[in-house]
Each structure stands twice: as structure tokens, then as C-alpha cells.
Amino acid sequence: MKKLFILITFIFSLSINSQSVLPDISLNTLNGEEINIQSISSNDKIAVVSLWATWCVPCIKELDAISEYYEEWKDEVDFELYAVSTDDSRTIKRVNAMVNGKGWEYTVLLDSNNELQRALGASTIPLTLIVKNNKIVYRHSGYSAGVEFELFDKIKELK
Amino acid sequence: MNRLLLLTVLLFTIVTVSQNTENIFGSFESNSQFLQDDSALNFTSPQDNFRSNNYLQINYNTGNVSSGIQYESYLPNAMLGYYPEYNGKNQIATYFINVKNEKADITLGYFYEQFGNGLIFRAWENRQLGINNAIKGIKLNYAFSESFNLTTIYGQQRNGFELNEATIQGVDSNLNLNKFFNFEELDLSIGASYIGRYQNNSANTLIPANVKSLGARFNLYSGKFSLNFEAIIKDADVIANEGVIQSNKLYDGTALQIDFGYSKKGLGLSSTFRRLENFNFYSDRLAEGNIYNQQTISYTPALTKQQDYLLTNIYVYSAQPRLVINPLENRSGEVGTQTDFYYTFNKNSTLGKYKTKVAVNFSYWAAIESNFNQDESYDVEFIGNGNRYYRDFNLELKNRWNKRFNTTITMLDVIIDKGVALGGPLGIQGDIKAKVGVIEGTYRYDNGKSSRAVIQHLWTKEDRKNWAGLVYEYNFSTSLNVFIADGWNYGSNDKIHYYNIGGSYSKNNTRVSLNYGRQRGGLICVGGVCRYVPENTGINLNLNLVF
Numbered sequence: 001m002k003k004l005f006i007l008i009t010f011i012f013s014l015s016i017n018s019q020s021v022l023p024d025i026s027l028n029t030l031n032g033e034e035i036n037i038q039s040i041s042s043n044d045k046i047a048v049v050s051l052w053a054t055w056c057v058p059c060i061k062e063l064d065a066i067s068e069y070y071e072e073w074k075d076e077v078d079f080e081l082y083a084v085s086t087d088d089s090r091t092i093k094r095v096n097a098m099v100n101g102k103g104w105e106y107t108v109l110l111d112s113n114n115e116l117q118r119a120l121g122a123s124t125i126p127l128t129l130i131v132k133n134n135k136i137v138y139r140h141s142g143y144s145a146g147v148e149f150e151l152f153d154k155i156k157e158l159k
Numbered sequence: 160m161n162r163l164l165l166l167t168v169l170l171f172t173i174v175t176v177s178q179n180t181e182n183i184f185g186s187f188e189s190n191s192q193f194l195q196d197d198s199a200l201n202f203t204s205p206q207d208n209f210r211s212n213n214y215l216q217i218n219y220n221t222g223n224v225s226s227g228i229q230y231e232s233y234l235p236n237a238m239l240g241y242y243p244e245y246n247g248k249n250q251i252a253t254y255f256i257n258v259k260n261e262k263a264d265i266t267l268g269y270f271y272e273q274f275g276n277g278l279i280f281r282a283w284e285n286r287q288l289g290i291n292n293a294i295k296g297i298k299l300n301y302a303f304s305e306s307f308n309l310t311t312i313y314g315q316q317r318n319g320f321e322l323n324e325a326t327i328q329g330v331d332s333n334l335n336l337n338k339f340f341n342f343e344e345l346d347l348s349i350g351a352s353y354i355g356r357y358q359n360n361s362a363n364t365l366i367p368a369n370v371k372s373l374g375a376r377f378n379l380y381s382g383k384f385s386l387n388f389e390a391i392i393k394d395a396d397v398i399a400n401e402g403v404i405q406s407n408k409l410y411d412g413t414a415l416q417i418d419f420g421y422s423k424k425g426l427g428l429s430s431t432f433r434r435l436e437n438f439n440f441y442s443d444r445l446a447e448g449n450i451y452n453q454q455t456i457s458y459t460p461a462l463t464k465q466q467d468y469l470l471t472n473i474y475v476y477s478a479q480p481r482l483v484i485n486p487l488e489n490r491s492g493e494v495g496t497q498t499d500f501y502y503t504f505n506k507n508s509t510l511g512k513y514k515t516k517v518a519v520n521f522s523y524w525a526a527i528e529s530n531f532n533q534d535e536s537y538d539v540e541f542i543g544n545g546n547r548y549y550r551d552f553n554l555e556l557k558n559r560w561n562k563r564f565n566t567t568i569t570m571l572d573v574i575i576d577k578g579v580a581l582g583g584p585l586g587i588q589g590d591i592k593a594k595v596g597v598i599e600g601t602y603r604y605d606n607g608k609s610s611r612a613v614i615q616h617l618w619t620k621e622d623r624k625n626w627a628g629l630v631y632e633y634n635f636s637t638s639l640n641v642f643i644a645d646g647w648n649y650g651s652n653d654k655i656h657y658y659n660i661g662g663s664y665s666k667n668n669t670r671v672s673l674n675y676g677r678q679r680g681g682l683i684c685v686g687g688v689c690r691y692v693p694e695n696t697g698i699n700l701n702l703n704l705v706f
Contacts, residue, residue, distance in 0.1 A: 023225075097420055118216075123186070145603040150607060
């Protein structure tokens with residue numbers, strides 16, 4: 001128990017000086033095109049990265065909720081949402097069907113052996129990040145109704 | 160303790176020397192439980208009633224070199240239902256260093272990897288399931304061109320904090336054919352894999368020291384259509400059960416998976432067929448079928464819909480790829496199919512003013528029809544008419560009623576073999592037939608406040624009879640929520656309430672959740688792989704920090 005406490009204190013102290021950037025990882029799109037995630041927010045572009053899976057109910061709620069406003073919001077601020085599917089082989093074949101069936105307009109990336117998820121230390125999904133010039137400026141895990149508006153408020157602040 | 164100190168010093172050194180061009184990041188996860196006796200569940204808490212699983216991962220990158228270590232502690236013991244090898248241990252579990260340029264990518268130390276869709280080989284980590292089957296050794300990935308790359312691996316697999324004695328070698332290749340054929344509307348890639356295990360046979364020449372799997376696959380995309388195919392053959396090997404080799408008789412194995420997809424805006428369809436005959440591969444031949452999912456090389460998850468509600472995940476399927484020959488039961492593997500269908504209605508349809516969304520899922524899994532002979536050999540059909548293990552039908556309807564209120568209605572009709580659901584031999588104990596209905600409503604107030612309520616019911620005449628369930632969750636903000644939940648097994652004699660109360664806080668790099676209540680015994684499944692958890696009562700605390 002004491003060890004645990006020391007460990008936690010230590011980590012808190014580490015987290016104060018931490019830099020949060022996206023790691024150098026390339027992910028495939030549904031068409032097999034490779035995208036390096038460090039490139040998605042270069043030159044002041046604003047990117048939202050959302051880690052999800054076809055079996056994750058709160059993830060789908062979040063992406064459904066954002067999709068209702070996505071076009072409208074993009075007219076107001078130039079940003080792009082990258083929906084990074086953490087589905088493994090069990091469910092990865094469902095990704096395309098679900099994305100289209102739900103009418104989502106996001107760029108879908110596949111993190112099928114959870115390389116990005118591990119690098120981001122995301123033990124639970126959904127995990128949503130706002131990234132600009134590869135710096136993570138906002139991070140949120142979990143979904144409750146209305147998170148999408150908080151997300152958009154943050155995006156507007158970065159404009 | 161010494162190790163911990165060493166680690167701390169090491170880390171501080173790294174932190175102090177780090178420059179701006181360098182980058183340190185990592186995470187800390189702690190999952191603890193405090194168990195208590197509960198006579199209603201017949202649960203007596205173990206002597207070590209505080210149990211805690213902790214993971215500290217630190218990565219350090221500079222230029223094109225990246226490195227990392229993971230420290231794990233299971234003190235005083237691992238949480239209930241985890242692999243007992245972890246009990247009472249704490250040490251550095253994995254570490255790696257990776258160098259890459261545009262063509263080559265080399266990892267030394269522990270690594271994760273997946274060939275094809277993972278059927279033939281998958282080294283991965285899932286902390287909820289207690290799985291970490293990383294390989295320690297060397298991994299080299301080389302991109303000969305944009306269209307062709309090769310991965311080779313060599314090493315030994317992690318087992319608890321030790322390594323298995325067997326060495327694992329593998330090669331995987333991917334070739335994209337678009338460049339060669341100048342396809343326009345077509346995207347075609349092919350791949351081939353090899354994975355081999357060398358394990359000492361202690362001079363018993365009847366048991367093969369070398370066992371390998373060979374796989375081939377193609378992925379085809381054409382506009383709205385997709386077709387994926389993967390086939391694998393595995394060398395003949397002995398079969399083992401509960402750590403004992405059954406006989407010197409050898410059996411080969413096969414796997415076949417075909418996926419078809421069609422989708423356009425507003426409509427998606429995907430369908431899978433899979434056949435697994437004596438197809439599982441472990442880094443130790445005696446580990447076959449172990450209940451903790453340890454030491455696996457192949458990855459054969461259940462291909463059914465992942466259920467997320469309190470009562471829809473009582474009767475869940477787990478894949479049955481094994482060949483089992485004994486007086487109680489004879490079976491050679493599973494064959495079956497799953498189909499998903501998604502549809503989004505236009506605005507103002509008969510179902511609702513806003514875009515109503517429908518999802519349908521169907522799956523059917525059965526034994527491959529086989530006849531077993533006196534000499535422990537068997538004759539097998541490609542599909543045949545074997546015992547049904549599982550069949551389900553899911554319907555989900557999502558509606559938004561106005562800017563603040565939305566609902567989800569879910570219906571599930573499931574038939575599961577008693578052996579699959581409750582244990583014991585498969586195909587001879589009869590079925591459990593159940594129907595589940597779930598209504599979920601979410602209401603959003605201003606400033607991130609919201610309420611979510613779920614009512615559910617499960618009807619069955621078998622097993623523990625009917626259940627009713629209720630969940631209510633209140634979000635004070637987008638960061639803080641509390642919930643109460645109850646799954647009431649009112650149809651059984653004991654009429655047990657599986658109540659839970661808790662909350663979670665999530666802000667920036669921190670997530671904390673705390674709950675108190677009763678855990679229903681059964682399978683906890685993530686991505687089609689399941690871990691058995693015994694019934695228990697107590698407090699659970701989860702902490703996750705990212706830095």
C-alpha cells in the first residue's frame with residue numbers, strides 16, 4: 001500500500017512536466033491508405049482524434065452525437081475528426097458497415113493491434129483528443145450526453 | 160523494493176536529462192478491490208481481501224529511437240479470476256527499444272504483433288482480461304517498396320513474469336497489387352504468413368518438436384463491396400487437456416474465414432463465415448485450453464455481437480475451436496456465421512422526426528459435424544449438421560425525440576448450449592433459451608448535466624429463470640457522474656439482487672472510478688475473449704493517469 005502511494009506521488013510529479021504530443025505512428029484508412037497521425041494537425045490544423053470500437057456503446061453514442069452537428073460545426077471552424085477504430089480482428093470487418101450505415105463523415109483510421117491506444121495510455125475508450133501542431137490540447141475519456149458541446153467549445157477557442 | 164528504487168532513480172535520470180526534442184510519456188493504471196463476506200451470495204472473502212493490479216508504463220523517444228518499460232505489481236495478490244502466476248509478484252514485466260527509418264523498423268525486447276487478422280498469430284495486451292502474451296526477442300519490419308513489406312519475428316513468449324521455454328519464429332508479408340495492375344476502382348492486396356514453435360520433446364520422438372502454421376489471405380475492395388479471405392493450416396501436433404498430453408496421436412488443424420461487406424451512405428452490411436477445426440496454437444503444448452487465455456499464439460475470438468447491458472451479457476458465447484476426444488464428449492471445432500446490418504432512416508420517417516438508426520445482428524455457431532472412430536481418429540464434414548452451440552438475434556433502434564431526449568431500444572433473442580454457458584461437456588446438456596428487452600433513455604440538461612436510465616428484463620424458463628434490471632446514472636458535469644444499478648434475479652429461489660453503486664471522475668489526464676456492490680459470477684468478455692470471474696462482493700477502485 002505504501003509502495004503504491006509513493007508510486008502515485010511520483011507519477012503525479014511526472015505528469016506536471018509532461019509534454020503531451022501524439023506519437024510517431026502510422027495508421028491505415030479503410031482503403032489501406034497510410035496516414036501518419038503526426039501529420040494530421042500540422043500547420044495549425046485542428047484535429048479531433050476519437051478512439052472508439054464497434055462494440056463500445058458510449059463511443060458510438062459520442063460519434064452519433066457529433067455527427068448530427070459535424071457539417072454545421074465544420075462550416076464554423078475548420079477541423080477534421082479522425083475516428084480511430086481500436087477494433088481487433090473480431091469486429092474490424094464491421095467497421096466499414098457501421099460507419100456507412102450510420103452515415104458518419106469522419107476519416108476512419110484502424111488501430112487494429114492497439115498500437116496508438118497503448119501509446120496514449122488509454123485503458124478505456126472512448127478517448128477524445130483535440131490536437132493542434134501535434135500538441136494534445138484537450139483530452140477526455142468516457143461519454144455523457146453533452147460532452148460534444150464542450151468539445152466544440154474547446155475547438156472554437158483554438159480557432 | 161530494491162527494484163522499485165532502481166526504477167525510480169532510472170526514471171528521474173531520464174527526466175532530468177530530457178531535452179525539448181525528446182519526449183517522455185506514459186501511463187499508470189491501478190485496479191484494486193476490497194472484498195467482503197456476503198452470505199447471500201455464499202461468498203467468503205479470501206484471506207487477502209485487498210487485491211490490486213497495477214501497471215506503470217513509461218516511454219522515452221528521441222529522434223527515430225523509441226523505448227519503453229512496463230512495471231507491473233499484483234500485491235498482495237492479483238484480483239479475483241486473474242492468472243494465479245501473477246499473485247504476490249511485482250517487477251518490470253516488459254521493455255523494448257525500437258529504431259526505425261523509412262524502410263526498416265527494428266524492435267528489441269518485448270513486442271506486440273499481429274499477422275493478418277490475427278487468427279494465425281497475435282501478441283497483445285488486455286489488462287481487463289489479464290492477457291499479455293508479448294514476445295521477447297527481435298522483430299524486424301522492412302518495407303521493400305510502398306507495395307511490399309515483410310515482418311519477421313523471433314523470440315520467446317511471456318508467461319506471467321517468466322518466459323516460456325519454446326522459441327517462436329514467424330514471417331509475414333503483405334503485397335498490394337494495385338501498383339502492378341493499375342486498378343482504378345479496385346483495391347487488392349494479398350498476404351502470406353508463417354509461424355513456428357520449437358519446443359523440446361524430451362527425446363520423445365513421437366511428439367513433434369517443431370510445429371508450424373501457414374496462412375494465406377487476400378483483401379479486395381471495390382467501391383461499395385469488400386471481400387476478405389484467410390486460410391490457415393497447422394501441422395499435426397498432440398492434443399493436451401488440463402496440462403496433460405492425451406496420447407501420442409497427432410492431429411492437424413485448419414482455419415478459414417471469409418468476410419463480405421457492402422455499404423453505402425446510410426446502409427451497411429457485413430457478413431462473416433468462419434470454420435475452425437482443431438485450431439488453437441499455444442507457445443507451450445501443455446497450455447492448450449487453459450482457462451486464463453495465457454500463452455496463446457493463435458487468436459480465435461467469438462464472432463458474435465459484444466453485449467454491453469447488465470442483462471444482455473449473461474448468456475455470452477465463447478469460441479470452441481478445440482478438438483476434444485474423451486469418453487464424455489467428442490468434438491472437432493466450430494463453424495458458423497455472423498451478419499450485421501446497419502441502416503439510417505432519413506429525417507421525418509415514420510419512425511421519427513430525426514434520423515432513426517437501426518442495427519440488426521444475427522449469429523449462428525455450431526460444432527462441425529464429425530464421426531469419431533475407435534482408434535481416436537475422426538471423419539469430418541466441411542460444415543454438416545453438428546450440435547448448435549449458440550444462436551442469437553439482436554435488434555437495436557435508436558431515436559432522437561428532440562434536442563434533449565433520445566432513446567435506444569434493444570431486443571435480444573438467444574439460444575445457448577448449457578455447456579458453453581455454464582461449463583461441462585458441450586452439446587449434451589440441452590439449451591438455454593432467453594429473450595431480453597432493454598429500453599434506455601438519456602435526457603440532457605444544460606452545462607453538461609444529464610440523466611440516463613435503463614430498464615431491462617430477461618425471460619427464460621431455464622437456468623436461473625427471469626431477471627429484471629435497472630440502471631440510473633446522473634452526470635453532474637461531463638467530468639463527474641454517479642450511478643446506481645441492480646440486476647434482480649427474481650425468478651430464482653434466492654431472488655438475489657446484484658446491486659452496485661458508484662461514480663467516476665474524468666478530467667484531462669486522470670480518470671478515477673469507484674464502486675461498491677455485487678459482481679455476478681460469469682464471463683467478462685472484451686473483444687470476444689472471455690475471462691471467468693467468480694461471484695463476489697466488495698469495493699472496486701480504478702485509477703488511470705496519463706502523462
